[in-house]
Amino acid sequence: MSRKALIAGNWKMFKTGSQAVATAKKLAQLVENMDDRDIMIAPTLLSLPLVSQNLEGTPVKTGAQNLFHEKEGAFTGEVSAEMIKAAGADYVIIGHSERRQYFHETDNGISKKIKAAFDARLTPILCIGETHEEKKEEKTFYVLDKQIRNGLKGFRSADELSGLVIAYEPVWAIGTGNVATPEDVETTHQYVRSLIMEIFGKDLANATRILYGGSVKPDNVSVLMSMQNIDGALVGGASLDADTFIKIIKFD
Ligand SMILES: O=C(CO)COP(=O)(O)O
Structure with a gap:
């Protein structure tokens, strides 16, 4: 691995506000000073401002799990990139397979969300990955090719994508x-x-x-991170408990 590692926790729809703050504070204590890797947790939007406030001045940054691409307007139930930035976040996860599956997100919509994230100075984490079916049919590269080309459509130059993070999460490996x-x-x-x-x-x-991303745990993280082109992990279940997540963060 030649790039600075990013270890990110996706808390999905887990934890109330007080539970999220308690876990985040505990994690920040366990992390102490770690400047050789970036650390991020993405709680629910309801907890995001509170968690971000409690992590101010610590190495643990926050992110959202989704955004809506418009700046503001009559879009009941949605939250913009600017609102997420104002809540204290630095990152946003975009196009997670659960959103593609349950909320019918398309590569076209995902491309707009990535643009909105950059416009608000948030670092987008673009999630890609094949299903079990697609893997069986040996379509993995075909699927990833489509997700990347369409997800990054609308971007003309590399400059516009500076800082982009991609998360490869095979759907069959998640949870x-x-x-x-x-x-x-x-x-x-x-x-x-x-x-x-x-x-x-x-x-x-x-x-x-x-x-x-996909079933990353304390006992498999080190060998994954020893690979030249694996620059970090997007962790679901194992990021919910601070004592477990810190073992992943501190991989060697
Ligand atoms: O979906 C994931 C992270 O976004 C991975 O989840 P698990 O680590 O629970 O498999």
């Missing part, structure tokens, strides 16, 4: 305990990086962090 092998993840990440190089050039390809 199942079926972690992909480090060798397979490495091969896939190499493919993703070569695609970024083909579309946007070498500099962006070298700078873009590609995270792996």
